[in-house]
Amino acid sequence: MTLQFLGATQEVTGSCHLLEVDGQQLLLDCGLIQGGKADQLRNHEPFLFEPKVIAAVVLSHAHIDHSGRLPLLVKSGFSGPIFTHKATAELCAIMLKDAAMLQRRDAERLNKKRVKQEMEPIEPLFIEEDVDRAMAQFVLLDYGDMTRVIPHVDICLSDAGHILGSAIVELFLGEGVEQKKLVFSGDLGRAGMPLLEDPSIVDSADLVMMESTYGNRMHRSWNDTIEELKQIFSKAISESHGNILLPAFSVGRAQELLYLFHLYAKEWDLQRWKICLDSPMAIEATSVYLNNYPLMDDDFKRFTRMHPGQHPLLSNVEFILSTDESMLLNDVHKGLIIIAGSGMCNGGRIRCHLEHNLWRSECDVIICGYQAISTPGRLIVDGAEQLTINGKSIDVAACIHTVGGLSAHADQAELLHWYRHFKERPPLVLVHGESEAQEGLVDKLREDNSTCPQALAIATYGDKLDLNSLPELTWIKP
Structure with missing residues (x-):
């Protein structure tokens, strides 16, 4: 069992993580990279995996930095199910269509310039038809459903309190005494905010992947x-x-x-x-x-x-x-x-x-x-x-x-509060945060020996983790 970090590593957009269990590959999120022009061009780079081989996708929520490359994944050959909360699917139907329209308009605008410069035209990252195909592959879940997504991998979603339908994903990998439990925070919301329920508390895991957007900051009350x-x-x-x-x-x-x-x-x-x-x-x-x-x-x-x-x-x-x-x-x-x-x-x-x-x-x-x-x-x-x-x-x-x-993201104190509910301080890997925010959170976690994780790391792009070695964090070299 391995986990590879392929997005939202020491940055806040482009969430994408690759799980391999018993020869089957599963994606957690497949988001667009956002930022300046150079960042957006990275979306056109080939995936570091073969889309046709991916057996399934689990989507934490609808924000485009988590869902936005799903139509490209389908366009590139992925034909498996996309598991997510039903409200997330409703929102994705809107947001991905909008993203396709923007991709098409951007390509049209750039191609006018390229024609004048006698350059080959470029294609949009994906189009509306790719969105339609992707939406047909969605499998709709409710919070609390235990669902088998691929052989030897079950998931359960709980409310992350970030946006409508946002989910904390609990993944149960393998069978019997060898089973490992991975908890992916997705984007965590905040307690006491209007409209939505507070983020759910999870108390057991063999490994926690946690966002860290505001890992070094406190929000106003x-x-x-x-x-x-x-x-x-x-x-x-x-x-x-x-x-x-x-x-x-x-x-x-x-x-x-x-x-x-x-x-x-x-x-x-x-x-x-x-x-x-x-x-x-x-x-x-x-x-x-x-x-x-x-x-x-x-x-x-x-x-x-x-x-x-x-x-x-x-x-x-x-x-x-x-x-x-x-x-x-x-x-x-x-x-x-x-x-x-x-x-x-x-x-x-x-x-x-x-x-x-x-x-x-x-x-x-x-x-x-x-x-x-x-x-x-x-x-x-x-x-x-x-x-x-x-x-x-x-x-x-x-x-x-x-x-x-x-902000709809948990601040440093709220991230610490959420993690501290886990029993036995499971290993923690930080994703979805800029380096300064992540380093600030690491320093804070290490201040208190009673709640410091057994092992702690900041994911970097392409890192691959051997899940069989947990609770130690053993990185597989390419």
């Missing part, structure tokens, strides 16, 4: 975050000179913001503002959230029971579907709150709204999600004075707010 947002809106509304832009991930963050705007509409004095969700994908994803009401937390259910006819994701927002409607928003210079994708500002309608508002000192931009290295959102957070949008250099004069407390 929820109460402090709400107060921070109140102050931002109060200042903007009292001055009332510009618009407020919120780049937001279409799945998870957008719905959370809609809920908050409903809960705090009076307290934040939002009635005088027009709130627009300008993202067709986020609008479709909101419908999926509505259809999966049983997965919401008790507070959300209680609120909807107490306020019939005022659904908290629908009551005070205007959905902007057409491109023409979106463009008309750029003629409005104050009184708009615009939620639009993409969350890292590297695509989608937020780019157009930034082009028309970023240079205006009376406007506000609220960054409320993780920003990968080299993305426009990261440049804004890091204090860039200019941003290139649609080939134009735009001055950054708007007031920039970074609200980390809205």
Whole structure:
């Protein structure tokens, strides 16, 4: 039994891990690499395995950095089942189609330039038909189902509390006394956040693979975050000179913001503002959230029971579907709150709204999600004075707010809390985090001998682990 790390190693995108058990190969996630142009080009590199040989895929959740190369995997010859939570499958049907459209548009734009330069045209990474084929291979699961995915490998999903349908994956490898249990955290959410249940606790494993996105950071408390947002809106509304832009991930963050705007509409004095969700994908994803009401937390259910006819994701927002409607928003210079994708500002309608508002000192931009290295959102957070949008250099004069407390990822304390529920301190391998965050988490884990893992490592790309040697971490050299 071996485990090879082929993505989200010392970086936050491109989740992909290869398990081999009794000669059968299984993938955990198959995500797109996101970031700058150089990062995105890595998606076109051949897989380090033969897609036709992969027997099955287990998908932790729908975010594109975990699911986004599934259509490419199918295009490359993979024909097996893709096991995931049923809500994840609903979201993937939306998100992967959107990704295919973007791939096609990017290829068309690049090919216009390549034709002028007498270069061969390039193909998109995948197209809509590849998405359709991939979706036909999904096998839908509920939390708590024990499911055999390949011979000698059973899985059970539990709620990760990150986005709708996100899962912690427990994998039972082999049979009898030789069986090993691997727990893959996927992306862990946070306790006490709105909409979703808290992350599930797992207490036994022979090996834990844990994300580490915020391994060296602490988020603001929820109460402090709400107060921070109140102050931002109060200042903007009292001055009332510009618009407020919120780049937001279409799945998870957008719905959370809609809920908050409903809960705090009076307290934040939002009635005088027009709130627009300008993202067709986020609008479709909101419908999926509505259809999966049983997965919401008790507070959300209680609120909807107490306020019939005022659904908290629908009551005070205007959905902007057409491109023409979106463009008309750029003629409005104050009184708009615009939620639009993409969350890292590297695509989608937020780019157009930034082009028309970023240079205006009376406007506000609220960054409320993780920003990968080299993305426009990261440049804004890091204090860039200019941003290139649609080939134009735009001055950054708007007031920039970074609200980390809205993150859907566990912070350092929450990661430690989740791991410390495991009995006997199983070996731990960190994935899905930048090096600085991972090293900070390692230092913190080693501070307390009573909870320090028996063995601890940061995965690097291509590393292969011998699972038969657990609890020791024995790496197989190529």
